[in-house]
Amino acid sequence: MKDEELKKQMPIGGDVPALQLQYDHCKALRRELKEKEYSVLNAIDQARVFLADQPIEAPEEPRRNLQSKTELTPEEKAQKIAKAMRKQSSEVKEKWESLNAITSNWQKQVDKALEKLRDLQGAMDDLDADLKEAEAVRNGWKPVGDLLIDSLQDHIEKTMAFREEIAPINLKVKTMNDLSSQLSPLDLHPSLKMSRQLDDLNMRWKLLQVSVDDRLKQLQEAHRDFGPSSQHFLSTSVQLPWQRSISHNKVPYYINHQTQTTCWDHPKMTELFQSLADLNNVRFSAYRTAIKIRRLQKALCLDLLELNTTNEVFEQHKLNQNDQLLSVPDVINCLTTTYDGLEQMHKNLVNVPLCVDMCLNWLLNVYDTGRTGKIRVQSLKIGLIALSKGLLEEKYRYLFKEVAGPTEMCDQRQLGLLLHDAIQIPRQLGEVAAFGGSNIEPSVRSCFQQNNNKPEISVKEFIDWMRLEPQSMVWLPVLHRVAAAETAKHQAKCNICKECPIVGFRYRSLKHFNYDVCQSCFFSGRTAKGHKLHYPMVEYCIPTTSGEDVRDFTKVLKNKFRSKKYFAKHPRLGYLPVQTVLEGDNLET
Structure with a gap:
């Protein structure tokens, strides 16, 4: 069971x-x-x-009597x-x-x-x-x-x-x-x-x-198709008949469907460069270049970019290796971060897609003319720092910091790399000849001679040299003066065009009493009252103080007793000239 x-x-x-x-x-x-x-x-x-x-049962014996027994014996039972x-x-x-x-x-x-x-x-x-x-x-x-x-x-x-x-x-x-x-x-x-x-x-x-x-x-x-690296969001930076397209190495180019043509420059950048041609009548190259860069700076909204913000963006994107090559998507990511921050503070002034595309266009024009799709980290940094907003000497510190070694000192090669990247900015505007040409070796030599030919210079020594406004970099301090003078109003009348008050730069003669010239007349080389172009003048980008008025009056008195030969023999240069002979190793590379 x-x-x-x-x-x-x-x-x-x-x-x-x-x-x-x-x-x-x-x-x-x-x-x-x-x-x-x-x-x-x-x-x-x-x-x-x-x-x-x-007892164990014995084998049965054959029955002799075939008749069956009706009963068993007790033993058998x-x-x-x-x-x-x-x-x-x-x-x-x-x-x-x-x-x-x-x-x-x-x-x-x-x-x-x-x-x-x-x-x-x-x-x-x-x-x-x-x-x-x-x-x-x-x-x-x-x-x-x-x-x-x-x-x-x-x-x-x-x-x-x-x-x-x-x-x-x-x-x-x-x-x-x-x-x-x-x-x-x-x-x-x-x-x-x-x-x-x-x-x-x-x-x-x-x-x-x-x-x-x-x-x-x-x-x-x-x-890939719509994110920052895709550059899709930048397609809105142009309007019909223009279309933004991308080459195999991610470099943007622009198609005009009306004329069936293509070009590397953004339509707005083309318009900007055409407008810069109007400034070619400015006689003095440093001012001409600075005014062009100022117009470019404002078009790119970099006049809103604080120096410390650029540093934060560089750190955020880990741009620590100056020799590293950035691809176009890398540059776009960095610029997008930059302009997103600016848009939060200046919503009515910053159009992020347009600004990113224009700034990228400018950086490629300056540092990647062959459109390889690669820009060095240091070039990107120097370009953005140079056109950013901030105190001039603070900008010098930032520029020096980007090329200085771990000891916060800078040798000739590092200074050469800095000046080479910086001089590309006026070079792209066709203004490099006035600043000593593309060879930066004479400028490097000038700086180190200023500091007794030491193997390395400190940031203080670099700033002291920059205060002398060396020829290769004079456009940078002039750019700051141009920016400072934009809204300045001087209680004086231009002796040539009669503008009053003078807005912008004011130029006061140190040869004639009460002789003032506005920036427009000064830049175009116009004169009056027998005033010669080689006569000494003082520039003001902000209204004068009483002390400055007294000082200038004294100088005018002194100059009244100086002859024409004196002024011809002692021309006043607004920068530290350097000899631009080609010699030695080329520090540009």
Whole structure:
């Protein structure tokens, strides 16, 4: 009965609930066998004792009398009973031992199978919880098409971080599948429900991986096509019939669909350069160059850019290696950060796409005339610092800092690199000849001769030299004076055009009393009252003080008694001249 009952429990269940029932039944059966063990063994033992006193049955002799006996003798009855008892005792013992052996073996199988299935079920439950958590995050994702372009990079980083976070799930999937594969040697086959759950978990993990990879791909493609590196947001910097396009090395160019022509320069940059041609009538090159740069500076909105802001942007983009080459997308990223900050402070003045595109155009014109798509970090820094807003000597400090070594000292090569990058700004405007040409070696030599030819100079020594307004850099301090004079009003009348008050620069003669000239007349070289161009004059970019008026009056008195030969022999230069002979190593490279 019990062995039949036990056989009905077989085979091993395919899931934990079924196995638990088998386990409980087996435990109950073992408990019942334990309870009956004494009585069964005692009965077998008593039968053994009884049978020990009984003679062993002899072989039956052939019956001579073929007539069947109607009655057995007492001896024959005893032998028959003993024979039956011996047979039953042997069968009981054999079945009892077999039942115990089968039950014990079944118990071991159930125990091992239950342990394995519990491990597998635990792994499945753990995996299911992790997948639900990850799927909840995935289900919360907005479609890529609904995301703001500015947030694409942030979403890419978050998706990559999410992919790293869910990576350990793969190990849990492997563990679950390994546990599942260990069931076959035990002749244990998961139930249909458990098999479906296994397949479902594996499929969910694959789908999660695919969805993460697909989203990352979509985000990266969107970022490539519409993000800052794609330059897509810069397409709004031009209007029809113009279209902005990108060459293979990410350098922008512009298509005019009306004339079917292309050019490297932004249409607004072309207009700006055409307007700069109107300034060619300014007779003095330093002023002509400075006024051109000032107009360029304002067109690029760099007159709004504080010096410390440029430094923060450089640090934010980790522009620490001056020799590093930046790609056009790198430059755009840096400029976008710069102009985004300016837009927050000057919303009505800064059009970010236009400013970024124009500034990029200018930087390429200055530092990448061949349109290779690469600009050195140092060139970018010097270009932006030179045209940014700030005190002149503070700007000198920033420029020096960009080329100085770890000891905050600068050697001839480093100064040469600084001057080379700086002189490219007037060179691009066609004004380099007036500043000693492109060879910066004489300027470098001038600076170090000023400092007793020491191998290195400090920032103070550099600033002292710059205060002398060396010929190659004179356009920079003049640029600052041009900016300062823009809104200056002087209570004086121009002796030539009669403008009153004089707005901008005021030029006072140190030869004639009460002789003032406005900047327009001065720059065009106009004179009156017999005043000659070589006569000494003093420039004011802000209204004069009473002390300055007295000082100038004294100088006029002195100059009244000086001859024309004196002024011809002692011309006044507004800068420190340097000899521009070609000699020695070329420090430009």
